[in-house]
Amino acid sequence: MSPFELLGVVETAGDDEIRAAYHKAVLAHPPDRDPEGFQKVRAAFDAIRDEEARLELRLFGPPPFQSLLELLDELGEGKRWVGPGPWIATLKETGP
Amino acid sequence: MPKTPLTARTGPAAEATRIGELLEQGRIRDAVESAKEFAKRSPGPASDELLVESYSARIRQLQAEGLDRDARSLCDLVERRIPASRERMTALRNECDLLAQGFRGLLAALERGDGDERRRLLVLLARKLCDPGVLADSEALPEDHPLKLEARAVRAVFTAATSGPLPDEAMATLDFVSRSSPLAPWKLLIRAIDGFYRGDPESVRRNVAALSAGSAVTPLGALLLAASGADPQKPLSVPVAALAEKLSSGRGTLRESLEELERGLEKRDQHRASRFAERVLAALPAGAGSVRQRFRATLVARWVRAGFPPEALPGEVSPGRANRLDTIRYLALAMEQKDWTQAVGGWDIYLELRSLSGPPTGKETAAVLLHMASLFPPSEDDVASALGVHCPECLRQEIRDGTLPAFFDREALLARAVAADGSRRGFLALFSFQSGLDEKVAAETAARWHAARPGDPEPLVFLVEEAMRRKDWKRALSLLERAEEEKHLGPELRGKRFSVLVGQLEMQIQKGQCAGARASLVLARKEPQASESELGAYLAALEWALCQSGRKPEPTATLEAAKRLAARAHNPAFVWILMASAGELLKRSPLLPATILTPRESFAALVRTQRLVPRLDRPLKVPGEVLWSAEGHLDGASPDDLLALCEGGGAMAWPREAFAATTRGIASDGPLLARFLGARARALTTRNDAGPPGRVLEILRAALALAGTNHDTEGLGSVSTALRHVRATPGGRKALSALGVFGEDLPDAEAIRAVVAKERLLPAILDSPKLPRKVRPTKPPGRPAKKKPESQREELSFDFGDLE
The missing domain is CATH 1.25.40 (Serine Threonine Protein Phosphatase 5, Tetratricopeptide repeat)
Incomplete structure (x- = not known):
């Protein structure tokens, strides 16, 4: 997940918007209760906190994956809600 | 080695397991074939049971496909071949009869039936119910029929659970669905689905385990176990695997393509890598912009690393495509590694x-x-x-x-x-x-x-330092003043102001510009550094020299200034050093002190001088007698003070004293050993003008290795300073590169110990040819030094006796 996605801002967001999103994210992941989540939020904020950092990221990022399969982790669990149709169709296909 | 009989390797238990797995995966035809083979190979009740099980599954499959006649024929065939299966086949035939009439018939029979018959029909209904909507919308049941109400509730919650996060209270609406209801398996399925989406494998495991083997929804249990991670290795039938792929947004295909791409890159198979890279790009979800970008960066990096031509980069990563600016950027970044x-x-x-x-x-x-x-x-x-x-x-x-x-x-x-x-x-x-x-x-x-x-400190620091190097004190002060006016005077620059004022003061004393010097002295005394012991004493020494500069020396003021100096310095040897240094501005030397300098005082004075020198950024003049006297205190000095003496000796050309201090310093293995070795090498460089001797390089290599091993950055700095001095000696640069002081084959611990041991055995005193003869010790330590000749005293006459 890119730092922008992690903080929930668009890539054209300015310093103030990013700072506000960071404060909101810190409230959701306070360092004392969710240190791991806070670290991620903090790293994302540092990566895009000012124009220079954002330019750096745009020109010299994103970092390549160490392993190609890391991409799957980055995509997340990928659980999709498909509605009842495909479930019922599968049951009919497998047959009672 | 004799071959193990087939039956021994397989056996009824193993066959039962294998056939059970085939049935679970929906591979019913394979299960029937395997059961037939097994029955041929090992006829008996066990193989017959497996055969009946497989045929029953096949009959149900035929029923589901609407092939009732075929299903009935197969029932008859199985019954004929295995008479023990009669009861089971009769039940299946009855099911065929009911199913031939459709759900309507089954429900009608359910309405009529009672007791065991009703229970049997409910089980059959649970086995056949692939969609709760069939019951919910059935015209065969009245609107207020409990089954219809249950089916409607189940359908609503099932739709919610498969369409988005299930509200906490949703499951409570199914409380009225009893365990004996044909919809009970659906209730368990919904709980398992909810557990899957919430990432609760334990809930999935618990609810799937509670599903009865014959229920219509049981095949989805395997899917939920595998997809939630509760049982990732669970084999899936083809339709169930297809649903799993849909639920995971095509993760299976993506993983497969990524693995193939990895293989292609590893085996330098460009065609394969290109093909699967395109597949990965096609399989990436549309919303995953940042992941797509990162994949492209990774692909280009790996492509370059594999040695494939950049112009052959596939699909949207191709340099000729719309994203070529990014691709060129990724290529440049990838090239940086190569x-x-x-x-x-x-x-x-x-x-x-x-x-x-x-x-x-x-x-x-x-x-x-x-x-x-x-x-x-x-x-x-x-x-x-x-x-x-x-x-x-x-x-x-x-x-x-x-x-x-x-x-x-x-x-x-x-x-x-x-x-x-x-x-x-x-x-x-x-x-x-x-x-x-x-x-x-x-x-x-x-x-x-x-x-x-103008707000950046770096150029200002440089310009001030450059002016200081040129002794252009006026410019340095003007730069500092302008920076102060513009509020750009940071701590680094503020610290320079004292040095500039002292430099200006020294110059004015030299030139006899008394008024200007007095003004500079006043300004210098206002700086915070003036309150520091050594710097304050040095200012007092400058004041003392100032009183004697110009056309009219002021004896009373000179005496008062000397008293102030003595009060600040608290050490006659240090007073002498400061007077000698300040007197040098007037090209005169002070008188010798009337008191005897003790080795302890002289040593302390040298240590204080060493602390003062970097603050002033210029060497001070140390009378030879102080050096000579200080040697008498080397044995009682602490390692830190010894090191200060070594470093002062290096900076102010007292190689003899510095060397003697290093001899004491290396006498024991302490944390400062690398720094003492560095200082020793530096002192030794003064011995031979023809170039660095092998001994110097040997010591330096040992010091470098030791400092490196101990992660001693100050030790490395000491070695680096010594190397600069060696390099500056005639032939030093050549000797350093020839002997590879910086090479990788630095001495190991044993070799370092050998170098130190050798140095400990060598003479403790360095006979430096650079020291002027007149300051060489000619008397045993502790004896008072003789007074200087009259010619050296002249007007700058001052006797410590006046202060006592």
Whole structure:
């Protein structure tokens, strides 16, 4: 997940918007209760906190994956809600 | 070795397991074939049971496909072949009869039936119910029929659970569905689905385990177990696997393509890598913009690493496509790991293409140019060598005449970066680069930098220091004053003000400009450093010298100044050193002290002098008698004080005392050993003007290895200082490179110990030819030094006796 996605801002967001999103994210992941989540939020904020950092990221990022399969982790669990149709169709296909 | 009989390897239990797995995976035909084979091979009740089980599954499959007649025929066949299956086949035939009438018939029979018959029909209904909607909308049941109400509730919650996060209270609406209801398995399925989406494998496991083997929804249990991670290895039938793929947004296909791409890259199979890279790109979800971008960066990096041609990059990563600017950027970044020359060229192309799509901002251009410059090797010799050019000057010439591209001119890249955005970063990079090559050009850049960005401290520090080096105190002070007016005077610059004022004061004393000197003294005394012990004492010494400069010396004021100096210094030897140094400004020497200098006082004075020298940034004059006397205290000195003496000896050319101190310092293995060795090597360099002896290099190598092993950065600094001195000696540079002091084969612990042991055995005193003979000790320690000749005393007469 890119730092922008992690903080929930668009890539054209300015310093103030990013700072506000960071404060909101810190409230959701306070360092004392969710240190791991806070670290991620903090790293994302540092990566895009000012124009220079954002330019750096745009020109010299994103970092390549160490392993190609890391991409799957980055995509997340990928659980999709498909509605009842495909479930019922599968049951009919497998047959009672 | 005898072959194991087939039956022994398989056996009824193993066959039952295998056939059970086939049935679970929906591979019913395979299960029937396997059961038939097994029955042929090992006839008996066990194999018959497996055969009946497999046929029953096949009969149900035929029923589900609407092939009732075929299902009935198969029931008859099985019953004939295995008479023990009669009861089961009869039940299946009845099911066929009911199903031939459809759900309507089954429900009608359910309405009629009671007791065991009703229970049997409910089980059959649970087994057949692939969609709760069938019951919910059935016209065969009245609107208020409990089954219909249950089915409607189940359908609503099932739809919710498969369409988005299930509200906490949703499951409570199914409380009225009893365990004996044909919809009970659906309730369990919904709970398992909810557990899957909430990431609760335990809930999935619990609810799937509670599903009865014959229920219609049981095949989905395997899917939920596998997808939630509760049982990732669970084999899935083809339709269930297809649903799993849908639920995971095509993760299975993606994983497969990524693995194939990895194999293609590893085996340098360009065709395979290209094919699967395209598949990965196609399988990536549309919303995953940042992951797609990162994959493209990764693909280009791996593509370059595999040695494939960049122009063959596949799909949307191809340099000819719409994303080519990004691709060129990724290529340049990938090249950085392989070949900096190509990477710099890649970035140059990027800048060119970037300007085609609209002018880049100054910041962007500067960032790229600075990045390009940072890719060069630090040394200009290495740059020339990498480009196959003889020397840095030849490199510049080849760039000038167009033989080499202009982007290999690092200074020009940095200058362009400065021109593009005029940032501090750009100026700093250009200035740092030029400082290593040409001080004059660097000074010009610093001046431009200061003019463009007066708030940046670096150029001001440089300009002030440069003025100080030229002893242009007026300019240095004016720069500092202007910075103060503009509120740009940071702590670093504020600290310089004292040094500048002292430098100006010394110059004014030398020139006999008493009024100016007095004003400088007043200003210097207002600086915070003036309250420090050694610096305050030095100012007192300067005041003492000032009283004697100019046309009219002031004896009373001189005496008062001397008293103030003595009160601040608290040590006659230190007073003498300060007077000797201040008197040097007037080209005169003070009288010898009337009291006997004790070795302890002399040693303490040398240590204090060593502390003072870096603050003043100039050496002080230490009378030989103080040095000689201090030698008597070496044995009682602490390692820190010994080290201070070594370092002072190095800085102020007292090699004999420094060497003697290192002898005491290396006598024991302590944390300062590497620094004592460095100082020893430095003291030894003064012995032989013909070049560094092998002994010096041996000590330096040992010191370097020791400091490196102990992660002793100060030790490394000490070695580095000593190396600078060795390099400065005639032939030193050549000897250093020939003997490879910086090589990788540095001495190991044993070799270091041997060097130290050897040094401990060698004479403790260095007979330095550089020391002037007149300060050599000629008397045993503890004896008072004789007074200097009259010619050295003249007007600067002062006797410590006056102060006592």
